[in-house]
Amino acid sequence: xxxxxxxGTKDILPSETPVWxxxxxxxxxxxxxxxxxxxxxxxxxxxxxxxxxxxxDTDIVSKExxxxxxxxGRSLTLRPEETAPVVRACLQHNLISPxxxxxxxxxxxxxxxxxxxxxxxxxxHQAGVEAFGSTDPMLDVExxxxxxxxxREIGLTDLEVxxxxxxxxxxxxxxxxxxxxxxxxxxxxxxxxxxxxLVKNPLRVLDCKIQGCQSIIKxxxxxxxxxxxxxxxxxxxxxxxxxxxxxxxxINNRLVRGLDYYTGTTFEVVSDKLGAQNAVCGGGxxxxxxxxxxxxxxxxxxxxxxxxxxxxxxxxxxxxPKSDVVDVYLIAIGEKAKNIAFDLASGxxxxxxxxxxxxxxxxxxxxxxxxxxxxARFVLxxxxxxLNKGKIVFRDMSExxxxxxxxxAATIVEVLEKNK
RNA sequence: GCGGCCAUGGUGUAGAGGCAACACAGCAGAUUGUGGAUCUGUUAUCAGGGGUUCAAUUCCCCUUGGCCGCCCCA
Numbered sequence: 001x002x003x004x005x006x007x008g009t010k011d012i013l014p015s016e017t018p019v020w021x022x023x024x025x026x027x028x029x030x031x032x033x034x035x036x037x038x039x040x041x042x043x044x045x046x047x048x049x050x051x052x053x054x055x056x057d058t059d060i061v062s063k064e065x066x067x068x069x070x071x072x073g074r075s076l077t078l079r080p081e082e083t084a085p086v087v088r089a090c091l092q093h094n095l096i097s098p099x100x101x102x103x104x105x106x107x108x109x110x111x112x113x114x115x116x117x118x119x120x121x122x123x124x125h126q127a128g129v130e131a132f133g134s135t136d137p138m139l140d141v142e143x144x145x146x147x148x149x150x151x152r153e154i155g156l157t158d159l160e161v162x163x164x165x166x167x168x169x170x171x172x173x174x175x176x177x178x179x180x181x182x183x184x185x186x187x188x189x190x191x192x193x194x195x196x197x198l199v200k201n202p203l204r205v206l207d208c209k210i211q212g213c214q215s216i217i218k219x220x221x222x223x224x225x226x227x228x229x230x231x232x233x234x235x236x237x238x239x240x241x242x243x244x245x246x247x248x249x250x251i252n253n254r255l256v257r258g259l260d261y262y263t264g265t266t267f268e269v270v271s272d273k274l275g276a277q278n279a280v281c282g283g284g285x286x287x288x289x290x291x292x293x294x295x296x297x298x299x300x301x302x303x304x305x306x307x308x309x310x311x312x313x314x315x316x317x318x319x320x321p322k323s324d325v326v327d328v329y330l331i332a333i334g335e336k337a338k339n340i341a342f343d344l345a346s347g348x349x350x351x352x353x354x355x356x357x358x359x360x361x362x363x364x365x366x367x368x369x370x371x372x373x374x375x376a377r378f379v380l381x382x383x384x385x386x387l388n389k390g391k392i393v394f395r396d397m398s399e400x401x402x403x404x405x406x407x408x409a410a411t412i413v414e415v416l417e418k419n420k
Numbered sequence: 421g422c423g424g425c426c427a428u429g430g431u432g433u434a435g436a437g438g439c440a441a442c443a444c445a446g447c448a449g450a451u452u453g454u455g456g457a458u459c460u461g462u463u464a465u466c467a468g469g470g471g472u473u474c475a476a477u478u479c480c481c482c483u484u485g486g487c488c489g490c491c492c493c494a
Contacts, residue, residue, distance in 0.1 A: 001467085007485075059492045063421075081494085110494080115421080117488060126494060193491070204492090258492060268494095275488080282494060306494025333453070364453045372455040383453060397455070 008114070008122025010308075019311055023154060024107065027127045027305075030150045031105040034142065036129050039104045041085040043111075047075040053084040053289055055260025057200060064112040066122075078111035083261070083286065083302060084293070086130050091295045098298050101133040107307075119277035119309045128283070128304035132290070135299045137237035140265045140285060141245060143301045147269055147281050148247055150305070156271070156313060159280070162252035163242070163267040164223065165235040166203070169288060171228035172263075176202050178221050186216050206254040222253035231264055238265055261286040265301065273313050280313065281305045327416065329376035330357040331367040333383040340407070341382055344392075347409025353416050372397065378419070380412065 005011055012020060031038075051061045066078035079085055086104060090096040095104075107127040114120060129146060131139055144161065151159055167175055179202050187195060190205070194213050197204045206217055227235060242249050249267075257266050266284035274280070283303025290298040328348055332341035341357050348355040356374070358367045364383070371379045381393035386407065394415055395402035405411050 004485080064492080112493075114492075115490095116486085117490095120493075124494065128494090207492095276490085277493070279494060304494060309494060331454090365455075366448090368455040370455085376455095379455085381454075385453080393454090395454080400455085402454085 006122070008116040008120075010121060010123075016311070019314060020307070023307060023310055023314070024127070026150060026153045027105070027107060030146060030153055031129060033149075034103065034129075034146050036103040036105040036131075036146075039086060039089060039106050040108070041079075041082070041089050041106070043109065044076045044078050045085050045088065047077040049084050049088055049293070050077050050080060053087070053261055053293060054081070058258055058260060060112065060259070064114055066111045066113055080112045081110055081259070081304065082106050082108070082126060082128055083130060083289070083304070087290055087293050087295075087300075090132065091290070091293060096132040096290065096295070096298050098133065098296055101131065101139075103129070103131045105129045117277070118275040119306070119312055121308060125307035126304045127307060128302060130300055130302035132298050132300045135234070135287065137234050137265075138241055140238045140301050141241040141247070143283065143303055144242070144249075144267055145245060145247055147283075147303055147305065151269065151280075154310070154314060156310075158273075159269050159271050161247065161249040161267060161269050162255050163238070163249050163265065164252050164255035165227060165231055165238075165264050166223050166256060166262055166266050166284075167227050167231050168263045171226060171231055172223075174228075175221070175223055175226035178226055179203070179205070182220050183216070189213075189216055203256040204258070207256050217254065223256075224251070224253050234264055257282065257284060261289040261292070263287045267303070269305075271309075271313050274309055277309065279306070280309045325375035325377060326356045327353040327377055328355040328412075329367075329371035329374065329379050330355060331364060331371065331379055331381045332357065333364060333381075334387075337382040337384075337387055340387075341380070344380070344382075344407075344409055344412060348412060348416070351409075351413040351416070353413070378416065382407065 028038075047065070047067050050065060054061050056062065060080050065080055068076055070076055086106060090102065090104075096102045105128065108125065109123050110126050111123055113122060116122060129143060131143055144163070148161065166172060180198065183190065183198055183202070183205060187198065189212060190198070191208065191213050194205045194208050197208075203223075205213070206220065208214070208217065224232075224235065239251070252268075255266055255268060262284045264285040264287065267282070268279045269281035270278045271280055272278065281303055283301070285299070285301045287299040288297070290296070290300060328345075330341040330345050332338040338361075345355040345357055356376070358370065362370070364381070368379065376397055379395040379397055381395060381402075386392050386404070389404070390407050391404045392407040392412070393402050394405045394412070396419065405415055
């Protein structure tokens with residue numbers, strides 16, 4: 001094969017689009033129920049927007065961005081995530097302020113240059129929300145609840161919500177200091193990766209799955225124990241509100257996210273049906289990002305859902321919806337009949353019935369076979385005999401009965417309405 | 421960026437150092453213009469390049485791609 005889709009990219013074929021459409025419809029519905037409005041931003045932005053917001057030392061920025069120079073010498077990057085572009089758009093169009101709440105949702109392709117594997121692609125799709133303008137813990141819970149409701153609507157069970165707090169600008173540095181101190185005299189017992197992490201991003205050591213490290217991590221200080229008063233109070237309120245709303249969750253004090261802009265609450269929704277990449281949804285608070293990108297300080301919470309992963313979970317346990325059937329299949333024999341059929345098809349469609357016909361000049365038998373295969377409910381047959389009589393055969397495919405009716409669009413539509 | 425496994429018709433799979441097999445799908449046909457069943461026929465330079473050999477699709481190497489894992493993330 002000469003041309004194939006590029007590494008890490010995938011065609012979503014007609015057999016799969018119904019699942020996608022269902023998910024997309026659910027997203028629209030649920031986000032709408034919470035009064036979030038859709039926003040669409042370009043797929044590329046100036047590179048600096050991402051390096052500034054996500055953090056220069058993160059994996060995303062240091063090695064996963066699709067960055068290129070355009071003909072005008074600008075450094076552009078295909079968006080690896082959507083939070084920064086949404087903030088940029090909000091600032092550019094004055095959509096947010098500290099005094100008002102702005103609730104937005106988005107859906108679309110993201111790009112990250114990584115080795116593809118289960119649940120990971122170079123072009124993948126996310127649907128997400130961002131709520132600006134309040135530090136209210138209840139807003140955190142609203143956002144989490146929205147994700148939970150969405151998954152429920154889609155019919156997913158046995159998902160787990162993990163939450164944690166990574167602290168703010170004030171208490172996080174303190175915690176990192178504490179953590180580094182705890183690990184320094186134990187470095188030799190840590191795995192090689194963790195030794196690197198300890199220097200690059202000490203928080204990530206908490207996330208290590210290696211057994212040897214686990215035993216050390218167990219006794220390590222947890223972020224929740226080092227929160228400042230505001231962060232602690234905020235987190236307690238989030239948890240209390242989750243309880244009140246009866247949203248099931250697990251406090252996971254090893255949950256650390258890889259994007260620098262997160263502050264306070266972080267959460268993930270994980271599924272055990274996904275293999276190594278088990279998070280379907282990730283999010284949290286980012287109270288400093290708007291200011292860092294040049295706006296007034298406006299706190300925010302949001303999440304992103306990985307649509308491929310969602311499809312990955314659903315694919316197995318939800319029956320794929322039946323493909324749409326066509327109402328009428330027109331069978332014409334001969335050029336003259338074909339012309340008339342073409343015209344009739346157009347009239348039938350105008351009345352709101354779907355119609356299709358043959359473009360191969362096949363025999364009656366083959367055309368009938370085709371009509372059967374595509375699931376046509378009715379077939380119209382126009383051959384020599386009918387043509388001479390000014391009639392057309394109207395055949396009900398499931399009954400196997402047929403009758404001759406007058407060959408004009410109005411009569412056909414009338415009969416269709418009657419048989420609906 | 422690193423590691424493991426893999427690469428045969430449209431699809432899913434066999435196969436063996438010397439004629440590439442089977443199933444499904446597709447198309448055509450089984451007496452004139454009637455679908456779903458059955459039967460018949462038909463569909464492959466065995467991913468690309470190099471090497472070993474009288475002979476490679478089979479063995480070896482490289483490349484590319486796929487799947488999975490690490491890292492990280494959705």
